[in-house]
Amino acid sequence: MRKIIHIDMDCFYAAIEERENPALMGKPVAVGGESRRGVLTTANYAARKFGCRSAMPVYKALELCPHLILLPVRFELYRADSARIRAIFGRFTELIEPLSLDEAYLDVSHLQTSGAAIAREIRAQIREEVGLAASAGIGPNKLVAKIASDWNKPDGQFEVLPEAVDAFVAALPVGRLWGVGKKSREQLSALGVETCADLRRFDKIELARRFGKWGLELWSLCRGIDDREVSPHRTRKSLGSEQTFSENRVALVELLAPMRELLVGLKEDQIQHHSDRVIKSLVVKLKFADFERTTAERAHSVIDEAVFEELLTEAWSRGNGRAVRLIGVALRFEDPDVPEQMEFFAAP
Incomplete structure (x- = not known):
């Protein structure tokens, strides 16, 4: 029988900020949203008591909690701590499937120790070495382990034995x-x-x-059956970047400059970290003033500013004159695990 652990860091970004600045402890803290028009990336438990949550617009969070402390995102710091946590996982198993910077599945079926004891030790090492709290779920498959990790949050764990599934x-x-x-x-x-x-x-x-x-x-x-394996080499399917404007953009021409800036960063990221991946398509996303979203996508194998401009025009036209509050650009990658299809017709 498999032993799967799902580790979920508690309020990861906000917890790191509290560790870095203990004066924040016990106060409502949220990360993300550099202005009232942005959205929260995460909120600590003190802020959640007021109804604040991730992906909530900043203005709404401030209505719910006027004394909310807003902090800018510091991804380099969060990535560094995520790497330290990943190294701790590696002491117990090579079968680690990261889902994001703050959560992962671990397959510890090869160990004789109980899953609950292993999870407890992992959490203790994270607290001692990184200074952060983690919650864990333990079960015979990924479905059950992930649900169980929510059971005793924060800073707790819950195990579902096979006979209890x-x-x-x-x-x-x-x-x-x-x-x-x-x-x-x-x-x-x-x-x-x-x-x-x-x-x-x-x-x-x-x-x-x-x-x-x-x-x-x-x-x-619904019967608790989940045969998915813990996959250490989970392949990223896309790469993107977006910007929320401090003031709505009301004309197409006003979106060109910010899109070009996003493309510069996107290209740098692709070259530095994903140059081995084959680009399948290009994507432009817009969020209008009423929060409705639309995306325009086209098959293309290279980052091409002209194609992105055409996609922007297409997405903008769907708004029927509505102002835009957010723009995003993205690449979708070919799946390296899917074999190429045979061409039925030779290229002319």
Whole structure:
């Protein structure tokens, strides 16, 4: 039986800022959003008590918590601490699948020690060496371990033994399952499904008829079945950068200069860190003043400013004159694990 641990750092960015400046301890702190028009990257637990959360617009967070302390993002510092934490993981296993700077899956099936004891030791070493708190979930697969890591937050852990998986998952709200978002919850609720136990009333055929291939996944997930391996070489699928404006941009021409600046940074990042990857397509994203988003994408193998300008024009046209509050540019990469398709026709 596999032993999978999901480690999730508690309020990672904000916790690092508190460690660097102990005077912040106990005060509501958020990272990100250099102006009222930006969005929060994370908020500590003191700020969450007021309703502040990641991805919330700064102006909304300040309405909820007027004394919120806003700090700029310091990615170099966060990456350095993430690397230190990753090194601690490496003392226990080579099977580490990072999900982001602040969370990862570990497969420790090869160790004789219990998963709970291993997780406890990892968390103790992180606290001692990095000065940060981590929460952990332990289970026989990735689905259960990730859900369990939320059970005793912050600075806690929870283990679901193999014999307890069935009852543990049955009682879960169906929204806790991987891939079930707001629209999916609404669709399932219309069928009288609120929990995984409710979902188990439907057989594979019925779920496949209603939801296609995803219905077959749901049948397995609501029973706590997840055969996904911990993949140490998780391949990045895209690379991007974006900017939220201090004031809305009301004309297409006003978006050209900031887009070109973003492209400079994007190209540098691609050359320095991802020069071995094959570019599949170019993407431009706009967020309008009413927070509606749109993206324009085109297959292209190199960073081409002219193509990005055409995509910007396309995305802008969908706004029907609406002002723009955010612009983003991105590259999508070819998946190196997918073989190239045979060409049926020779190029002219």
